Amino acid sequence: MGSGQVTDWQGMNVTVAGLGVSGIPAAKVLHGLGAKVTVVNDGDDARARAQAADLEALGIAVRLGDGATLPEGTELIVTAPGWKPDKPLFAAAHEAGVPVWGDVELAWRLRGPDAAPWLAVTGTNGKTTTVQMLASILEAAGLRTAAVGNIGVSLLDAVLGEEQYDVLAVELSSYQLHWAPSLRAHSAAVLNLAPDHLDWHGSMEAYAADKGRIYEGNRVACVYNVADKATEDLVREADVEEGCRAIGFTLGTPAPSQLGIVEGILVDRAFVEDRHKNAQELAEVADVNPPAPHNVANALAAAALARAYGVPPTAVRDGLRAFTPDAHRIAHVADVEGVAYVDDSKATNTHAAEASLAAYESIVWIAGGLAKGAVFEELVTKSAKRLRAAVLIGADRGLIREALARHAPEVPVVDLDRTDTGAMLAAVQEARRLAVAGDTVLLAPACASMDMFANYNQRGDAFAEAVRELGAGA
Template identity: 85%
Template sequence: MGSGQVTTSVPSGQSEFQGRRVTVAGLGVSGVPAAKALVERGAIVTVVNDGDDERARAQAAELEALGVTVRLGDGATLPEGTELIVTAPGWQPGKPLFQAAEQAGVPIWGDVELAWRLRGPDAAPWLAVTGTNGKTTTVRMLASILKAAGLRTAAVGNIGVSLLDAVLGEEEYDVLAVELSSYQLHWAPSLRAYSGAVLNLAPDHLDWHGSMDAYAADKGRVYEGNQVACVYNVADPRTEDLVREADVEEGCRAVGFTLGTPAVSQLGVVDGILIDRAFVENRYKNAQELAEVADVDPPAPHNIANALAAAALARSFGVPAQAVRDGLRAFRPDAHRIQHVADLDGVAYVDDSKATNTHAAEASLAAYEPIVWIAGGLAKGAEFDELVAASAKRLRGVVLIGADRALIREALERHAPEVPVVDLDRTDTGAMLQAVTEAKRLARPGDTVLLAPACASMDMFTNYNQRGDAFAAAVRELGA
C-alpha cells in the first residue's frame, strides 16, 4: 500500500464555474441536479441526451426555464466551446462525445466528482463502499450503525439519494455512508474518502469497462487517498491487491474482514461472535466483541461479510462497539434481498431477485440447503459452469425461466446431471406462477424454494423488483 500526501481541498464552486462552458451528458437522476447546481454557480450549461422521449422533454423544459440549453437525441456531438463535461455515470468511456473531448483536452467528470468538488470546507467525510455485490446492503448497515452512535448521517450515492443533494442541501451531516459503482468511480479522479471498502470482485459490466483488469482498477479507486482504513475482503485476494496499489494518506491501514477467526488488523467471527482485532488497543493481544451473528438479518454468510465490512468502516470513524451491535439489530434488509416470503407445508420461500449475476446467486445459494432453485433471465454474457459446480450438492431441483435459461440448463447437464430440471419455455410475466408451482412440486419439507436468478430481469419484467413481487404474489396465491 503506497503512501503519499493527497490534497483534499478544492476550489470554491463560484470561482471555479463562473462563466465556464460546461456540457452535462445525460438527463435523469444525476444529470438534472448537476445542471441545476452548475447554473446556480454561474456556469453556461448545455445538456446533451441520447433519448428524446416524453420524460426527457419534460426535464428539458424544466432546465430550459433556468437558462440551460438542451439537445435531445444528440448525445454524440461535443458542443462548441465546451470546457468541461459532467457525465451521467452509465455513459460508456468509448462514446464519440468523450473521444472528441479527449482529443480537445476537455476534462470529464461524473456527478460524484462534481459533488466532491462542491463540498464546503467543513464538509462531512465520506465512508465509501464499492464491490460487485452487497454495496447497498453494506451502506445501509453502515448508516444504521452510524445513527446508533448518535451521528448525523445518510446513505447516499448509487443507493438512490443524490450525492449532490446531500452535499448541497441544508441538512448538516457528521459523516456520509456512500455507495459507489464502478461507473461512478471511473469518472471521479479526485475523490478521497476517509475510509473505503471493496467488498468483492467478480466479472460484471465488462462490456462497459472493456476488461476485468479495467473493472477492478476502477473499483480500486475507492482506496485512493484514504485517511484511516482501506477495508478489503480476506476471501478475495484481488481486493487486497487493490489496497497495495493504492496511494493513501500517511498512517492509513489495510483492514481485512473474514468469516473465519480474524488475524491482527482484521474483523472476523469466533463462536458466533463478530470480533474486532483492528480498532482496539494492542491489537496483537486484544480483541473486541462487536455483535452476535444472530444480530445480522438475515445471518447468511455473505450478509455477515457485509456486516463486518460496515462495522470496519464505522470503527475506523471511532464508533463504539455497542453502536455496531445496536445498528445491526436495527437494520432491516431491502425487499428482494434474501427476503423470506412465507413457509408453506414446511417449505421456506425466499426472494433474492436482486441476485442478478452469478456471483450474487452463488452467495445466495450458499446460505441454504437443500434448495429448489428458480433461475434464469438475461445472462448479460455470463457463464454458469462455476456457479452450478459450486452449488450442485445443495440442489433438490431447478426451475428455469427466461430468455437465456438454456445456458444454465447446459451447465446443469455438465455439473449436476442428477438434479431434476423443469425448463419453462415461456418469457411472459405469468410464467412466475407456473415456476413457483413447479418448485412447490419438487420441494420437500425442510427445503427452501429460492428465487436467485443469476440473470437480469428485463426479458420478462421491468426490473428485479417486479420479478420479486411476481414471485411473492405467486407464493401467496399457492398458500391461499
C-alpha cells in the same frame, strides 16, 4: 482544473452529458452557481423533450439527439456515470484538453471547507446493503449521517443541502469511480470483485482498476475481503495517506488487523489496543438480518468502516439490530408445509446468486431470465451439492440447463418453456412438487428480469404472490 476546488463558476462553459437522474440535478446546480450550462443527450423522445423544456425554462441550453459533438467553448464536461468512456464526446474532450467529471466528482469538488468525511463502499454485490448497515451503525452512535451515492439522498443534495452531516455513508459504482479522479475518502471498502459491466469497462483489469480508485488517498482504513484476494491486491496498489491501514474482514477467525467471527460473535482485532493479544466483541451473528454468510460479510465490512471512524462497539450491535434489508434481498416470504420460500430476485448476476445459494443446505432453485453474457459453469459447480432440484424460466434458461447437465447431472430439472409473467406461478407450483419438508425454494435467478418483468422488484412480487396462493390452498 487540477484537483483543487473551483471557486468561481460564474460564466464558465459547462457541458452536462445526459438527461438522467444525475444529469438534471447537476445541470440545475451548475446553473445556480452561475455557469453557462449546455446539456447534450443522445435520445430525443417525448420524455427527453419534456425534461428539456423544464431546463430551458430556467435558461439552460439543451441539445437533444446529439450526444457526440463537443459544444464550442466547453471548459468542463459533467457526465452521467453510465456514459461509456469510449464515446466520441469524450474523445473530443480529451483532444481539446477538457476535463470530464462525473456527478460524484462534482459533489466532491463542491463540498464546503467543513464538509462531512465520506466512508465509501463499492463491490460487485452487496454495496447497497452494506451502506445501509453502515448508516444504521453510525446513527446508533448518535452521528448525523445519510446513505448516499447510488441510493438514498443524492450526493449533490447531501453536499449542498441545508442538512448538516457528521459523516456520509457513500455507495459508489465502478462507473462513478471511473469519473471521480480526485475523490479521497476517509476510509473505503471493496466488498468483492467478479466479472460485471465488462461491456462498459472493456476488460476485467479496467473494471478492477476503477473499483480500486476508491482506495486512493484514504486516510484511516482500506477495508478488503480476506476471501477475495483481488480486493487485497487493489489495496496494495493504492496510493494512500501515511498511516492508513489495510483492514481485512473474514467469515473465519480474524488475524490481527482484521474483523471476523469467533463462535457466532463478530469480533474486531483491528481497532483495539494491542491487537495481537486482544479482540473486541461487536455483535452476534444472530444480530445480522438475514444471517446468511454473504450478509454477515456485508455486516463485517460496515462494522470495519464504522470502527475506522471511531464508533463504539455497542453502536455496531445496535445498528445491525435496527437494520432491515430492502425487499427482494433474501426475503423470507412464507413457510408452506415445512418448506421455506425465499425471494432473492435481486440476485441478478451469477456472483449474487452464488452467495444466495451458499446460505441454504437443500434448495429447489428457481432461476433464469436475461443472462447478459454471463456463463453459469462455476455457479453450478460450486452450488451443485446444495441443489435438490431446479426450475428454469426465462429467455436464457437454456444456458443454465446446459451447465446443470454438465456439472450437476443428478439434479432434476424442470424447464418451463415460458417467458410470460404467469410462468412464475407455474414455477412455484413445480417447486412445491419437488420440495420436501426442510428444503428452501429459492428464487435467485442469476439473470436480469427484463425478458419477463419490468424489473427485479416485479419479479420478486410475482414470486411472493405465487407463494401466497400456495399457502392459501395449503
